[in-house]
Amino acid sequence: MLKTKEYVISFISQSIGIPNGLESIYEDIPDDIVKQISIALTGKDVHTETFEEDDSPIVDEFIQWAQEVYEEVCKENNIPAVWKSKWPNNKRFAVALTHDSDSIEVTEEHLQKVKDRFSESDLKEALEGRKNLYWNIERIKEAEDKFRFKSSFYFLTSEYNVEQYKDVLDELMKNGWEIGLHAGFGTHDNEDKMKEDIVEFKKQLGYRPRGVREHYLQFDYHKTLDFLERNEFVYDTTLGFREHPGFFLGTSMPFYPPKENWERREIIELPLIIMDTSLWGYMDLDEESGMKIIEYYIANIKKFGGLLTILWHQEAFLMKRGEIYTRILEKLSKENCFVSSGITIAEWWNNRNNSEISIVEDSQKGWKCIINNAAKGMCIEAKIFDSTKSISINGPGRIIDKSEADGEIHYSIELEGDCELFYV
Numbered sequence: 001m002l003k004t005k006e007y008v009i010s011f012i013s014q015s016i017g018i019p020n021g022l023e024s025i026y027e028d029i030p031d032d033i034v035k036q037i038s039i040a041l042t043g044k045d046v047h048t049e050t051f052e053e054d055d056s057p058i059v060d061e062f063i064q065w066a067q068e069v070y071e072e073v074c075k076e077n078n079i080p081a082v083w084k085s086k087w088p089n090n091k092r093f094a095v096a097l098t099h100d101s102d103s104i105e106v107t108e109e110h111l112q113k114v115k116d117r118f119s120e121s122d123l124k125e126a127l128e129g130r131k132n133l134y135w136n137i138e139r140i141k142e143a144e145d146k147f148r149f150k151s152s153f154y155f156l157t158s159e160y161n162v163e164q165y166k167d168v169l170d171e172l173m174k175n176g177w178e179i180g181l182h183a184g185f186g187t188h189d190n191e192d193k194m195k196e197d198i199v200e201f202k203k204q205l206g207y208r209p210r211g212v213r214e215h216y217l218q219f220d221y222h223k224t225l226d227f228l229e230r231n232e233f234v235y236d237t238t239l240g241f242r243e244h245p246g247f248f249l250g251t252s253m254p255f256y257p258p259k260e261n262w263e264r265r266e267i268i269e270l271p272l273i274i275m276d277t278s279l280w281g282y283m284d285l286d287e288e289s290g291m292k293i294i295e296y297y298i299a300n301i302k303k304f305g306g307l308l309t310i311l312w313h314q315e316a317f318l319m320k321r322g323e324i325y326t327r328i329l330e331k332l333s334k335e336n337c338f339v340s341s342g343i344t345i346a347e348w349w350n351n352r353n354n355s356e357i358s359i360v361e362d363s364q365k366g367w368k369c370i371i372n373n374a375a376k377g378m379c380i381e382a383k384i385f386d387s388t389k390s391i392s393i394n395g396p397g398r399i400i401d402k403s404e405a406d407g408e409i410h411y412s413i414e415l416e417g418d419c420e421l422f423y424v
Helices: 002-016 031-041 058-076 108-113 120-127 137-145 163-174 191-205 221-230 276-282 287-304 321-333 342-354
Strands: 081-084 093-101 152-155 178-183 211-214 307-311 337-340 356-362 366-372 379-384 391-394 397-405 408-415 419-423
Touching (some): 002 058, 058 081, 058 287, 093 287, 152 211, 163 178, 191 221, 276 287, 287 321, 366 379
Parallel strands (some): 093 152, 093 307, 093 337, 152 178
Antiparallel strands (some): 081 379, 356 366, 397 408
16 A cells, blocks of 8 residues: 555646655545545546546546645645646646547448448549548648647558558658557557567658557556557557546546556556547437537546547548537637647656756745756746745746735746746
């Protein structure tokens, strides 16, 4: 239980972004909370049968509670509460746009079987050989580019060859999109198969994949993560429900999963929240019902400042209900959120974690906060509980927002490098 508790305390502290050395404020965290978080993050208490319309991430709720505990401790000791903003440029939540590519072309016979999924005009062009309905990479790129969004495409290179599209994919990579691996059947519990998939991916595209999602969301928690970590993946984004949207791991946040001995792994997990085939296949929803659920998860995750990871199959883009992807993009463009690819989200989370903040007592100026190794786009949140005092900055940073309520002053500070904050 001790190692589990250490992991959970570290997870909470990193999620909030509190200063180094203050993790001890959670030493008395109740055992039942430790148990609930540890069970949730390892997927040991997952019920897939039913979809709950008022679904909420229990682990994110505990993180929110821990944030309140931290602020209360600071208030009692008359020191400023300082923490890292979760997302670049003080965005309120984040979205990872991802696309599995199960197929890149199909036979005429297959098209005839699924013809009801497409418009008559698209189907006619496809049957005449003038349009590939199952290769939508450029179409998706164009839709995302309109809003300056980037995304990840995961290719099942064990099942088909994308060498003919290498120039297109290289151009995408050059401009900020990610090309990752959609690992084939059996790779989740067979490392030799996993290595074969990586070799084939590199053979076709000329580089190793950095992000991965297992085909059909197959996963053996510790075994699969061991494989992925040994094969140098930066992140995985497999763990989610097939049958319906939801918080499979009790959280929307990126995190470093535990090993079996409860040491922290280096690989990052981006929990999968929404998959298109859950909405249209398993749940058989119409467009408006599906969009309503998507809007619910956007609002819910925004409340917790979390990460909404969306899987929209690239081959579904022109299918009748799949076309609402552009509506999702438009909705996100109106939100104060950071939208990008899986690898960009994972790299940000690593850089945020490696940014160091510490609170020390200054003999002349009182308390000060030292920020080192600040990530690009990093912002610091600071709350002071004495309205007669204020925050001053020594170094490359500026206050971008300041608000006061109930005698407390909340600052948002944008950093341009390492600096010091003084509480005077």
